[in-house]
Amino acid sequence: MSTDIDRLLHIMARLRDPGRGCPWDVKQTFATIAPYTVEEAYEVADAIDRGDFDDLRDELGDLLLQVVFHARMAEEQGRFDFRDVVASICDKMERRHPHVFGDASVEDAEAQTVAWEEHKRREREGKGEDRSVLAGIGRGLAEWQRATKLQQRAARVGFDWPGIEPVIAKLHEEIDEVREELEAGADRDRLEDEIGDVLFVCVNLARHARVDFGAALRRANHKFERRFRRMEQLAAADGVDLATLALEQQDAYWDRAKAEEKSRSE
Template sequence: MNRNIDRLIEIMAALRNPETGCPWDVKQNFETIAPYTIEEAYEVADAIQRGDMADLKDELGDLLLQVVFHARMAEESGDFAFNDVAGAIAEKMIRRHPHVFGDESAETPEAVKVSWEDTKARERAAKGQDESALDGVATALPALIRAEKLSKRAARVGFEWPTVDMVFRDIEEEIEEIQHEIRVDGGPDRLEDEVGDLLFCVANLARFVGVDPEKALRSTNDKFNRRFRAVEASFKQEGRALKDCSLDEMDARWDAVKRTEKQV
């Protein structure tokens, strides 16, 4: 295993060689590579969702390459190398699992989560980063994930409605504000602001009832994709294109596809 890791590191070093390497790889920096890193992480998640283990192996390799790429650029600038990355995460895992590697106990997954967050809070405090309950929530996260994490952090210190009905009240208020902006033609900036408020409240509702909002929306995206394609296919069988069909016709086919799915 170590030989394979060493070989991958050597390949990346060769690709980054200014004189004999790949022009594309040599030109890259942390900022230009970051989007690929995010993309590879999502492709890993996609392979897992599809249950494709062969593809998962390939996608994990692609993600590992991103780690090696970033580590190589950091080594070139004299900041750290791949071995430092591996060592740092190993130490972190030991530090954040005192119930495994230390004297503490945590008998349930919930207790582990509490211990994990407590350890993270101490780490942030040691770095001078614990001035706010929201410290440590990365700004580069997808907006829906970040919304859920921000509301979770706020709830941890008591900034939380006591009942789900009050969360629904927030959602209803935000919908009314959007409707108001539409009526008075408040402009795109006001609408964007109010729609953002509504999405944040919905993410908070998902967290409140124990649903992962990102996973839920991803599932709904897949469902919409599947049903829409089925509607398209049903009209194509009749030699018709969607643009030539009425909304009532498309809506009826959509309902038919939904009924078929529920019967399966």
């Protein structure tokens, strides 16, 4: 395994070599590579969602390459290298799992989650960092993930809805406010603010229903794509270009696509 890792580190060093490397790799920076890192993480999640383990193997390799890329750039600046990254995560995992690597004990996974966050809080305090219960929530997260984490953190100190019904009521309230702003001809900032409130409550609704918001949205995206592609197929079979049809006619194809799915599931 170490030989394979060393090979990968050598490949990245060669790619970044100013004299003999790849021009594209040489000119990259932390900022330009960051979007690719995020994209590769989503590709890993997509492979898992599809249950494609051959693809998952490849996507994990792509994600590992991103870690090696960032570490190489840091090494070139004399900041740290890949081995420092590995040592750092090893130290952190041992430190935050005293019930595994020490004498502490936890009752279950939920208790471990609470303990994990407490370890993180103490570490931040030890560094003199932000002591807010909301501290440490990354701003590089997808916004729905950040919303979930903000809500979870606030809930730990009791700032949370007592059940799902008040969340549903709040969702209706926020939708009504959007409607009022639209009717009043509100500007983009006002609409962005009110629609943002709707989305934040939707994340809260998913959390209270114990549904992963990202998984639910992925399912909705897949469903829409599947049905829309079937609409195109049905229209083509009728010798019709979907784009030339009125909305009512397009809706008819949508209904046919839905009906086909329903009949297959019965």
